[in-house]
Amino acid sequence: MVDDFEKRVRSGFSKQGFMTRLDAKLVEVGLGVCRITVPYSKHVTQQHGFFHGGVTATLADNAAGFAGYSQMSADEQPLSVEFKINFVAPAEGEMLEARARVVRNGRRLKHVSVEVFAIQGGKERLVAVALATIVATSTVTQTKSK
Amino acid sequence: MVDDFEKRVRSGFSKQGFMTRLDAKLVEVGLGVCRITVPYSKHVTQQHGFFHGGVTATLADNAAGFAGYSQMSADEQPLSVEFKINFVAPAEGEMLEARARVVRNGRRLKHVSVEVFAIQGGKERLVAVALATIVATSTVTQTKSK
Amino acid sequence: MVDDFEKRVRSGFSKQGFMTRLDAKLVEVGLGVCRITVPYSKHVTQQHGFFHGGVTATLADNAAGFAGYSQMSADEQPLSVEFKINFVAPAEGEMLEARARVVRNGRRLKHVSVEVFAIQGGKERLVAVALATIVATSTVTQTKSK
Amino acid sequence: MVDDFEKRVRSGFSKQGFMTRLDAKLVEVGLGVCRITVPYSKHVTQQHGFFHGGVTATLADNAAGFAGYSQMSADEQPLSVEFKINFVAPAEGEMLEARARVVRNGRRLKHVSVEVFAIQGGKERLVAVALATIVATSTVTQTKSK
Secondary structure: OOOOOOHHHHHHHHOOOOOOOOOOOOEEEEEOEEEEEEEEEEEHHHOOEOOOOOHHHHHHHHHHHHHOOOOOOOOOEEEEEEEEEEEEEOOOOOOOOEEEEEEEEOOEEEEEEEEEEEEOOOEEEEEEEEEEEEEEEEEEEHHHHO | OOHHHHHHHHHHHHHOOHHHHHOOOOEEEEEEEEEEEOOOHHHHHHOOEEEEEEHHHHHHHHHHHHHHHOOOOOOEEEEEEEEEEEEEOOOOOOOEEEEEEEEEEEEOOEEEEEEEEEEEEEEEEEEEEEEEEEEEOOOOHHOOOO | OOHHHHHHHHHHOOHHHHHHHHOOEEEEOOOOOOEEEEEEHHHHHHOOOOOOOOHHHHHHHHHHHHHHOOOOOOEEEEEEEEEEEEOOOOOOEEEEEEEEEEEEOOEEEEEEEEEEEEOOOEEEEEEEEEEEEEEOOOOOOHHOOO | OOHHHHHHHHHHHHHHHHOOOOOOEEEEEOOOOOEEEOOOHHHEEEEOOEEEEHHOOOOOOHHHHHHHHHHOOOOOOOEEEEEEEEOOOOOOOOOOEEEEEEEEEEEOEEEEEEEEEEEEEEEEEEEEEEEEEEEEEEEEHHOOOO
């Protein structure tokens, strides 16, 4: 069922204008796992100079989506149904990295667990944990029809 | 307790580099309510050309945070504890607008409900619903100390 | 598509041993809406004598599930994919009542918003807000197969 | 700061009428960790004879609360701020067991991760994952005053 998944995941990622805007990199994709990073800059900050919570959430959501996508068949597309994120420490550092892992690979629904780390001077610190639900859709237009 | 809240909220918003990067606007702030918009561009898209879920989540989180901030005292700062978002329709349109409302104004914890709409040709469509928890902190450095 | 939904919802509810154990009542079911109550007793308490958070969450989840079920076809069954609940006030009173409303009736996925109230002396107070995702499954055994 | 935490946790657990009603057992409590079980009976079922999702959620919430309580000081009480749960498989078995672990022990806010397993014939299966936020309150009456 899953063959060329890395190619499909990387292709999907490269088409997301928002990832380009964030200078995000897809640093790893495996069966049911995905890692995405974003470097620090003034463009991704909240009012105190940390990474904005929206950037942290974006990374978590996207890593979850692509981890789920890696276990879909070639004619399926991932859609985020919902996600939940707890911010456990200020996101301070040179880099933010989200690591997603599918905890349950259902036929249509993928349940994904994510951890987000801030990296500074080679040390990493957990800044957020998330749980996401990704659905495999046959076509995206189908989802738009209702 | 709450006096000059609009000034404080607008000042906080203007210091978020990420909001500038997104061309986001704080279109309304009231006691316990907040509305933020982001215009459509290729910089905020996912792979199918819709608004990226991370942008939708960012708007929801931020509107919740500032809605909560509007009900804090002058020496308090808002921090997102966590949020949850359900994506109920594709985010397609010229504009995305998040509308947050504090449902419970606790002394330290603010529980906030958010709806996000996509607007196209004057019509709006609900694309996401969210629930967020915002905490009032005395100083941000205090939060960073642990 | 939806005809005899009330009968199906009431039948499903009556088969839940846990609802009987809680003395829960299905007080209203309509298209996309559901209300369930639980009376106060020592059997539903936490350590301070309030309704236990688990009871509040159970009511929210169940009301969401049956609200979603009311908009499914006769050969579909509801399964809770996930839910999120914020406890906004102590659940103190004679009765607890969850009110669920489908905010997005997707073909397979139903997004449901829930409010839970504690009722005492004719007055009600919001004690929790929740968001749930319910999936329509063709048969339950299908879900058990993986 | 934390001394007699096990005694306090066990005392709190024993005062919850709802746990007695469910025949729940506190099988382990350590610093930042907690395990609670519930045996199968017709009193905890949903319409297909599985453990009710509300029971699964109750166990997750309660294990999270007591895991957080284990890291509070003697004059603090735990309150659930919110939690989120994903149901990843039908809860079928002789026993349900929730295992909670504090992932971030903040001064007031504890972020807790939970896994719930169904156990049958000595084998266990992951049926739910959850994330919870627990707050330490000085007194419960304080929380009730607003």
